[in-house]
Amino acid sequence: MSEEERKDVQGMELDPNDLDTLVDMLKTYRLLQNYMNDETLKGIADVESSMFKLLNAMISTDFVDVLERGLQEPEFDKALLEPPQLGMMGIIRELKDEDVQKGVGVMMELLKAIGKASTENNEFKSRH
Amino acid sequence: MTEKVLILGAGYAGTVVANKLAREFRREIARGDLNVTILDKDDMNINQGGFTFLPFGLYSPEDLKRPRKEVISPRINCVFGENGEITGADLENRKVQVKSGDTFSYDYLVIATGSTTDISNIPGLSEDYNTFYTSMDDAFKLKEKIENFEQGRIAISVAQMPVSCPGATVKFAVMLNDYIKFMKTEEMCKNIQISFFWPMEPIGPPEFNKVATKVFEDDNIEINRNFKLAEVDSKNKEIVSQNGDREKYDLLITTPPHKSPQPIIDSGLTDETGWIPVDKFTLQYRGPAGNHDEVYVAGDSGPSSVIKSGIGAHYQSLVVSHNLINDIHGHGTKVSYMGEVGCPYIGAMPTPFTKGQAYIPSWSYGAPPESFEPTRLGWYIYRMYYYIHWDAGLKALF
Numbered sequence: 001m002s003e004e005e006r007k008d009v010q011g012m013e014l015d016p017n018d019l020d021t022l023v024d025m026l027k028t029y030r031l032l033q034n035y036m037n038d039e040t041l042k043g044i045a046d047v048e049s050s051m052f053k054l055l056n057a058m059i060s061t062d063f064v065d066v067l068e069r070g071l072q073e074p075e076f077d078k079a080l081l082e083p084p085q086l087g088m089m090g091i092i093r094e095l096k097d098e099d100v101q102k103g104v105g106v107m108m109e110l111l112k113a114i115g116k117a118s119t120e121n122n123e124f125k126s127r128h
Numbered sequence: 129m130t131e132k133v134l135i136l137g138a139g140y141a142g143t144v145v146a147n148k149l150a151r152e153f154r155r156e157i158a159r160g161d162l163n164v165t166i167l168d169k170d171d172m173n174i175n176q177g178g179f180t181f182l183p184f185g186l187y188s189p190e191d192l193k194r195p196r197k198e199v200i201s202p203r204i205n206c207v208f209g210e211n212g213e214i215t216g217a218d219l220e221n222r223k224v225q226v227k228s229g230d231t232f233s234y235d236y237l238v239i240a241t242g243s244t245t246d247i248s249n250i251p252g253l254s255e256d257y258n259t260f261y262t263s264m265d266d267a268f269k270l271k272e273k274i275e276n277f278e279q280g281r282i283a284i285s286v287a288q289m290p291v292s293c294p295g296a297t298v299k300f301a302v303m304l305n306d307y308i309k310f311m312k313t314e315e316m317c318k319n320i321q322i323s324f325f326w327p328m329e330p331i332g333p334p335e336f337n338k339v340a341t342k343v344f345e346d347d348n349i350e351i352n353r354n355f356k357l358a359e360v361d362s363k364n365k366e367i368v369s370q371n372g373d374r375e376k377y378d379l380l381i382t383t384p385p386h387k388s389p390q391p392i393i394d395s396g397l398t399d400e401t402g403w404i405p406v407d408k409f410t411l412q413y414r415g416p417a418g419n420h421d422e423v424y425v426a427g428d429s430g431p432s433s434v435i436k437s438g439i440g441a442h443y444q445s446l447v448v449s450h451n452l453i454n455d456i457h458g459h460g461t462k463v464s465y466m467g468e469v470g471c472p473y474i475g476a477m478p479t480p481f482t483k484g485q486a487y488i489p490s491w492s493y494g495a496p497p498e499s500f501e502p503t504r505l506g507w508y509i510y511r512m513y514y515y516i517h518w519d520a521g522l523k524a525l526f
């Protein structure tokens with residue numbers, strides 16, 4: 001690349017390939033811009049809203065931290081490699097384990113919370 | 129002992145603070161060490177920003193309202209209705225009274241009761257009051273008037289400053305002009321004149337004024353500056369300025385004067401401007417009711433020197449939340465509000481003859497907006513924002 005071909009843009013040295021990339025991006029952006037109108041933007045916004053809800057749920061709870069840790073538990077890894085087949089007696093036996101009892105307790109609260117939220121959500125949506 | 133945070137008002141600012149605290153203090157709330165309560169006189173959150181667009185069919189009512197509880201974390205104790213309607217606040221004794229007669233005490237208070245409109249000091253205005261500023265119903269009534277309007281002068285008057293989102297009426301005038309060109313016959317368009325009456329000389333900060341003036345001139349919208357509305361003579365269809373100037377109109381559209389909610393004024397919390405004074409950086413209460421470090425103010429209720437906008441309310445709420453987090457943890461540090469505000473601008477709305485164009489100029493203490501031009505992507509971002517407002521802005525994600 002000869003020195004003359006390089007361009008100084010606000011202190012940043014760009015060579016013709018960089019400028020080609022920029023032009024390509026701008027032209028492609030125009031394609032997107034032409035696709036957008038006030039109806040398509042509503043659809044995009046709806047997708048974003050759902051993503052934001054999930055993001056909010058994720059950053060607003062320690063459950064994500066618990067899941068992050070729990071999913072890496074070596075005993076869980078082993079179970080995924082060789083799924084233990086638990087019959088009725090096996091389940092009853094496992095229920096004596098303190099961690100299983102806590103897990104069931106947390107899941108029970110989650111079930112209650114989901115039940116409550118479902119009722120509330122129906123109420124909210126009926127008022128939109 | 130449980131520490132208590134009490135938030136007055138569950139509009140934009142109150143909701144953001146509540147959601148931010150709910151997230152940060154989830155363990156303290158679960159253990160019963162902290163209680164966060166929010167009060168409001170009703171249980172429906174309305175996004176007022178969307179009113180500007182309703183007469184042009186750009187949003188539907190369901191886009192602009194959500195039950196307050198739907199957008200506030202269930203970790204927050206919500207009290208809405210008569211039990212949440214504030215009638216007085218006694219900062220000295222840390223007590224807030226509500227309409228039902230109950231009293232709420234607090235360790236920390238956030239005042240986010242916003243602003244309200246008051247047309248009582250403009251004689252005659254109530255006899256010819258058309259506005260998009262106050263409710264969805266009013267915006268729809270105005271839509272009907274615009275649709276039935278066939279010829280003459282439409283006067284758009286911003287009565288006095290400050291108002292919530294001073295730029296909203298500017299945007300409205302631009303959209304009205306495009307809408308009329310789109311909806312009316314060529315003959316009618318020739319016979320309709322839009323005149324804009326503004327209570328000050330510049331329309332916002334210098335760069336905002338520059339763009340607004342140019343777009344109005346290009347659109348043939350007549351600008352009347354320094355026209356502070358003093359009276360409406362509805363019989364003769366004339367508006368009268370504080371200087372005694374009289375101007376004819378055929379349809380009058382008014383942005384009404386704004387003030388603090390009456391219970392806030394009656395509680396002696398406001399200064400001579402009628403708004404609540406604060407430490408401009410920490411947003412702690414510094415006013416006629418004394419200096420109160422445990423009382424924060426966010427949003428439209430704040431001082432008259434900061435323009436009232438949802439964008440400003442957002443930045444202020446984040447600072448107030450962060451300072452409450454510091455206070456409750458006992459960190460002894462404060463973060464500062466730098467005066468960040470913004471006021472969306474619209475250069476055109478989409479019609480078969482125009483492409484939508486908008487921009488959101490922003491500024492902060494001592495740093496006016498830089499030069500800007502409304503863009504097409506700006507239009508899409510602004511339009512999209514009101515759809516994601518509920519899940520991004522109000523949830524205090526960023």
Ligand SMILES: Cc1cc2nc3c(=O)[nH]c(=O)nc-3n(C[C@H](O)[C@H](O)[C@H](O)COP(=O)(O)OP(=O)(O)OC[C@H]3O[C@@H](n4cnc5c(N)ncnc54)[C@H](O)[C@@H]3O)c2cc1C
Nearest residue numbers: 137139140141169177213214241242293427428437438439
């Ligand atoms: C027509 C219009 C267009 C706008 N356009 C934009 C825009 O494009 N961009 C932008 O950034 N901003 C815009 N705004 C401004 C924006 O809506 C406000 O700045 C923002 O809502 C302020 O938030 P807040 O929480 O201070 O007040 P609000 O959102 O008004 O909330 C105040 C809350 O306090 C409650 N309250 C009041 N008094 C009492 C009481 N006595 N007891 C109990 N509760 C009470 C109210 O019910 C309300 O829920 C616009 C405003 C209007 C009116």
